[in-house]
Amino acid sequence: MKILNFGSLNVDYIYEVENFVLPGETISSNNLVITTGGKGLNQSIALAKAGATPFHAGAIGSANEDMFIGLLNMVGVNIDHIEKLPGPSGHAIIQVDKNGQNCIVLYGGANQQINNKFVDGVLNSFSSGDIILLQNEISSVEYIMEKAYKKGMKIYFNPSPANQKLYEYPLHYVDVLILNEVEGEQLTGGRNADNITEILLKRYPEMKIVLTLGEGGVTYADKDRRENHGIFDTVVVDTTAAGDTFTGYFIASAVKGIDIRESLKYSSAAAAIAVSRLGAACSIPTLQEVEEFIKHQMNKKVLKLI
Template sequence: MSRILSYGSLNLDYVYHVPHFVAPGETLASCSRDVNCGGKGLNQSIASARAGATVCHAGKIGPDGQLLADTLASSGVDTSLISLSSGPSGHTIIQVDSQGQNCILLYGGSNQKITHQEVDLALEGFGPGDYLIVQNEINCLDYIMEQGAKKGLSIVFNPSPIDEHISTLPLHLVSLLVFNEIEGAALAGTSEEGQILDILRSRWPSCQLLLTLGSHGCIYDDGTQRITQGVYRTKAVDTTAAGDTFTGYFVACLAAGMDAPSCLNLASRAAAIAVSRPGAAPSIPTMDEVRGSTLSLA
């Protein structure tokens, strides 16, 4: 089985449950507040590990971030490549409304303090056949991608949150691009899902494309086939970690040698279970839970 190096963000999530999202100029009392571990990198690492993969997380925390490393370790993630910053860890302020939808304010903190030396050290033990997962919540992304490609790793990129910086990255080095419809529209310059895939396919012919469409499922395109996967029916409580759970599971299943339809099916089941639970990392299911679920397609 291939190994996974997840080089990504580690955030303390401050989650406020509200009747509706705060409007400009409004002061709104929250129903409750929770403090959870999150960050797209941490969530995807935990999802991959709970899916059964061998996962090492590389990233950076501040003196306030030991809980983040402990949470990864408790899910079976190797944390030996997490370094310490003198400044605060990354954190988010998350509003979750009565329908389970969320909006997120992100502070990068130590996630934006990664050095080239730390990247070189993290990549030392990995090579051809291994996977490198990255997102857009850390600095040094161009260097991480370039050095990962030189080492022969299969690079998985989740361009979230989408911004103008994405266009400066060496995306031609990416083996698997996992993105939602908003990110796809920004990358391709069109909002029509078929056109998004066609444009990105012509731009990066050898890249696997995975377009997630929320309640409408997802579409996978590897250049030889285009597969549509529906969503599994569940009651949404908190959608915070849905996309990260999907990505982590999909890559873990690829690393285990499964075919694309099996990877899509298991990742979709895992994401459905995650949205039925509160929180980010705490909502991510194990592979035993996913395989034992009795969910039906919506």
């Protein structure tokens, strides 16, 4: 079974600020970090660090080639399906405030130049039973879903960022939907975890749903099963890649055949480590770090249960 992540590749400009800038306001930042990011790249790195061997498909600007290729090679992500295009890579301007919260402005760049021909070429290398992971930061997502479904691939979808495009996608093709409570409310109008999962399962009875709830932990739901897991107590420095870390670890755990509740534990622990570090891709922990963290936290009994 192969894992293909068809996703974004961004250059992140991370500004540490006291508070988010307001309309008409000019502020100074305390620090600037320029690094690799994008939900696609972060999730591929999380998959690799969790012990999977993912293939990444996506597009970058030629000026940033070494920045991405070197990192992905180093962590064990297959880069055969990354295309170099003229023009800039996608990038993100990220403000991180003194509480570790963030706000993000995205520019699509090469991520928005992925066309049907490119998609067809990539998917020719994959077959029925393989996994494909998608987010909402690249072009041609609807086409990718349709082609992957016809090939019999298992579709994992992280509907982020949530926008009007989501309503055009064939979500009935999605096997596993991994989303946060804000995205869940935007998709369903639901105001809490039970409401969101109930609405989604009514619309898509065969879908498996993983709903992250910030300080409320995470809820898993399918037509036969419900599971909840709390968060691990940690110092929050930067929440930028928390969701991406969780997603990569959850999928890697599922591929290994690990039970859902154990998968939620490992994914939650990995996300807890990520938020304790500044940056996106660079904050994602290794599997060994996660295992050591869980052992230490369980000994302290500091899991915040839902």
